[in-house]
Amino acid sequence: MTLRHGKDFLMIPGPTTVPDEVLRAMHRPAVDIYEGPLLETTDVCLAGLKRLFRTEGQPYIYAANGHGAWDAALSNTLSRGDKILVLESGLFATAWGAAGAVMGLDVEVLERGWRHGVDPAALEARLAADKEHRIKAILAVQVDTASGVWNDIRALRSAIDATGHSALFMVDTIASLGCMPFDMDSWGVDVALTGSQKGLMCPPGLSFVAAGPRAVKAHSTADLRTNYMDWTFRNGSVHYQKYCGTPPEHLLFGFRAALELLFDEGLEPAWHRHALLAEATRRAVQRWSEEGAMEFNVTDPHARSNSVTVVRSNGWDVDPLRSFVKDVCGVTIGGTIGELAGEGFRIGHMGHVNAVMLMGTLSAIEMGLSNLGIPHGRGGAQAALEYLAQAVKI
Numbered sequence: 001m002t003l004r005h006g007k008d009f010l011m012i013p014g015p016t017t018v019p020d021e022v023l024r025a026m027h028r029p030a031v032d033i034y035e036g037p038l039l040e041t042t043d044v045c046l047a048g049l050k051r052l053f054r055t056e057g058q059p060y061i062y063a064a065n066g067h068g069a070w071d072a073a074l075s076n077t078l079s080r081g082d083k084i085l086v087l088e089s090g091l092f093a094t095a096w097g098a099a100g101a102v103m104g105l106d107v108e109v110l111e112r113g114w115r116h117g118v119d120p121a122a123l124e125a126r127l128a129a130d131k132e133h134r135i136k137a138i139l140a141v142q143v144d145t146a147s148g149v150w151n152d153i154r155a156l157r158s159a160i161d162a163t164g165h166s167a168l169f170m171v172d173t174i175a176s177l178g179c180m181p182f183d184m185d186s187w188g189v190d191v192a193l194t195g196s197q198k199g200l201m202c203p204p205g206l207s208f209v210a211a212g213p214r215a216v217k218a219h220s221t222a223d224l225r226t227n228y229m230d231w232t233f234r235n236g237s238v239h240y241q242k243y244c245g246t247p248p249e250h251l252l253f254g255f256r257a258a259l260e261l262l263f264d265e266g267l268e269p270a271w272h273r274h275a276l277l278a279e280a281t282r283r284a285v286q287r288w289s290e291e292g293a294m295e296f297n298v299t300d301p302h303a304r305s306n307s308v309t310v311v312r313s314n315g316w317d318v319d320p321l322r323s324f325v326k327d328v329c330g331v332t333i334g335g336t337i338g339e340l341a342g343e344g345f346r347i348g349h350m351g352h353v354n355a356v357m358l359m360g361t362l363s364a365i366e367m368g369l370s371n372l373g374i375p376h377g378r379g380g381a382q383a384a385l386e387y388l389a390q391a392v393k394i
Helices: 022-028 037-053 066-075 091-100 120-129 153-163 213-219 239-242 249-265 265-292 319-329 357-371 379-393
Strands: 008-009 058-062 081-086 106-110 137-139 168-172 189-197 206-211 294-296 308-313 331-333 345-349
Touching: 008 137, 008 345, 022 249, 037 058, 037 081, 037 189, 037 206, 037 239, 037 249, 058 066, 058 239, 066 091, 066 168, 066 189, 066 206, 081 091, 081 120, 091 106, 091 137, 091 168, 106 120, 137 153, 168 213, 189 379, 206 213, 249 265, 265 294, 265 308, 265 357, 265 379, 319 331, 319 357, 331 357, 345 357, 357 379
Parallel strands: 008 331, 081 106, 081 137, 137 168, 168 189
Antiparallel strands: 058 206, 189 206, 294 308, 308 345, 331 345
16 A cells, blocks of 8 residues: 655755756756856856855856865865865765875875764864974865764864964865855855755756865966866856856756745745754654664764754664655655665755655654554654744744
C-alpha cells in the first residue's frame, strides 16, 4: 500500500526543491548574448550576489558546481607551492583542500573530526606558531552537509585577527547562504563562494565567488590562474567575458527569479524561517533519540546547522527507513556520506521549504520508525508541531 500519490517532497541537503517560479522563468527562448535583456539579467544577478554575500567586493558567476567555485577561489589568489590551512569539520573543507593539493598547493589540515565545529582557540594557536606566515590561505565551510556542523565564522576571524596573521580567509557558504546570517565584509572574509542548488533554490549548475580587496591584490601575483577561472579575463568589457564564453542563459533566468523570491521574503525573515524549521527538526530528533537507537551527529547543540540535520543510527540499517519514507509517503530524505556512509540519515531543511513540508517529512519518518519497529521515543513530530505553534503564536 502506498500513500505517496501527490506532490513528492525532496528533503535532502541539496539539490533542493526548485520553486515553480524559477522553473517558469527558465522556460523561455534563448536570447542574444551580446546585447539586450541578458545584459540586464547579468547586472541584476551580480548586484543580487553582492546583497546576498553582504559585500562591496567583486562577484563572479561560473557555469560550474561548487567544486568549480573551489578551484576559482584557489587558482585566482594563490601560487604553486603555497601552504593552505584547511579547517576540518566534515567532508567538504577537506575535499576543498584536496582540490588544492591537485593544483600543487601544500595542504595542512587542522583536524577536528566530524562531530564538532572548528575550535577558534586551536586555529589561533596554529597561526601563532606560524611566525613566518608561511600559511597563505585558511579554508573553512560555514555549514558542512556531510556532518551537519555549523562553524562560527566571526569567531574564526577573531582568532585570525588575534595573531595578526596575513593569510587569506576563504569561506564556503554553499550550504548556508540564504539560510542563515553571513556578512562577508564585516566578518573579514576575503573570498566567499556558494552554489545555486541549496539555499538559493535553483538547479545545480551555477556557482558564485566574491573577492574582497585582499583577494584582488593577491590575484595580481597568483600563478595558478587558468583561462576559464581567471578573474582578469572576466573583468573584461565584453559581456560574454563575464562567463568566459557563452553565458548559461537559462540558469541565469532561473537565478534571477530565485533572487526575487528571496528578496521579496527578505534575508532576515528567510534566516528566521530556517532557524524555526531547524529547531523544530531538532525537537523531533531529540525525542526520537530517547530510546538510544539514534543520536545527533553533532554533539554540541550550538554547532548544529540550520540547513541540515544529520542523525546517526546506532547500529541499524537506515535503508529500509529511507525506502519506506520515499516509496510509501513520497518523501526523500538523504543518506549519510563520507565516513558516515550507511550510518544514518540527513534531513535537509533549506531553501524553498515551509512548515507543511517539514511536518510532513517528520511525520513520514516517525511513521516509518513505527512501521519498521525501530526503537524511538514517541511524539517527535508532535514536539516539532508544538514548538512551531508556540514560535509563531500571535
